[in-house]
Amino acid sequence: MQFKSFTVNPFQQNTYLAYQDGNAWLLDAGFYHQHEMNSLIQFLNEHQLELKAIFLTHAHLDHIFGLNALVELFHVPVFLHDEEILILENAHKQGAKYGIPMEAVHVAISSLEESDKFILDDFSCRTLFTPGHSPGHISFYFENEGILIAGDTLFAGSIGRTDLYRGDFAQLEKSIKEKLYTLPEETRVLSGHGPETSIGQEKHFNSYVRA
DSSP, rough: OEEEOOOTTTTTTTEEEETTTTTEEEEOOOOSHHHHHHHHHHHHHTTTOOEEEEEOSSSOOGGTHHHHHHHHHHHOOOOOOOGHHHHTTTHHHHHHHHTTTOOOOOOEEOOOOOOOEEEEEEEEEEEEESSSSSTEEEEEEEEEEETTETTSEEETTOOOOOTTTTTOOHHHHIIIIIIISSSOOOOEEEESOOOEEEHHHHHHHHHHHSO
């Protein structure tokens, strides 16, 4: 499986596309401007990929800006942890607080839970329940590829903020130590914001959460 990153929207969020054998799966949906959406469409067309599903690490507005448009365009299922539904339903209100207009989300949601082996067609990974930044945050671990899609749980030299609705530092620290730092140190960490890092790098040098 290969991965393509798109850094998008006013929050410089990293949305990822996982793809293989002509199929593709989107991890988060942060596309805000039309030219950002066009870059995804162009990539899918150039690589002859069919988008099969959208998986959300969590439902903060910067990770779901493009959700309505993507579902309308591609008619794909959307997966999200149940604890994130209230945040998803109120994301447009959060946008108003930031002065960023967005419409209310109106797509059907399929429940996403923690699983040692989540499989959908040719897409398979471990889904890790990593709350703390948000109540139903999910991280995606691709063991064969040695890649973790960490969302806003763990960043290069930092961690997700915990001052938003139902954020909890103690819970986030527990998620990182028990779910992420137990992965192989060479695991590449692709975060929701900022550059790539590794489990080993953060385990030993992250000043917010040390192993």
